[in-house]
Amino acid sequence: MKLAVQVNEGPYQHQATDSAYHFTKAALEKGHEVFRVFFYHDGVLNGTRLTTPPQDDRNIVNRWVELAEKYDLDLVLCVAAAQRRGLVDDGEAERNGKDATNIAPRFRISGLGQLIEAAIQSDRLVVFGD
């Protein structure tokens, strides 16, 4: 089955990102295709490489990165949500005159059209949120 995943909540604050991660990983391990993981609302905070959780806790950001590297997973942060919450890549830094970037590797920032497209192209859209 071809799946699209939407993540609506920030890491650590909310179970949604953990559930989304475990669901996505399990689906990929079972041989399903994950067309895209789209991060919206505070979900975009899953994509900052500056996250530093305590050493005895899970690293939610790195976990996504490793999954993306293993399965060539498309991890997309919504640009409007990212701008509001200070998630910046090279392009955004240049466009908006920011002096730093913080996006984690394997993530990219793009528009809401990527969510709509994922919903159209996939057999199921699975939403994780409050």
Added chain:
Amino acid sequence: MSDVKKFMYLNRRAPYGTIYAWESLEVVLIGAAFDQEVSLMFVDDGVYQLVKGSDTSESDMKNFMPTYRTLGDYGVRHMFVDQASLEARGLTTDDLIEVAWEDWETEEEVDNIVEAVDADKCKELMAESDVVFSF
């Protein structure tokens, strides 16, 4: 795009207090470009999103109520409201805004696409949707 899907945007939260309602609306507006069959559903505190006469002037929040009135122009064909959620909050459809819709090709017109439906109908509408975006 090969085929048209039935999209439902499920709005469950009050318009202000959290950003879900506004960012849901942003998806609807962007999604219009994809020409899908689009309905919105308002349940729980989400019904407050359609209450007319909201005034945000003293809360320093952008009032996005006018945007709902334009949704007919963004390809939204139905705006369903859960009747029980209205009743639980002492509201009726008279308290809600009206949203007009017109098909520019066929000139078919509907004065108001906001419609209260019971719980069974809500279930049915969700079940027959291809995609439910939950906010």
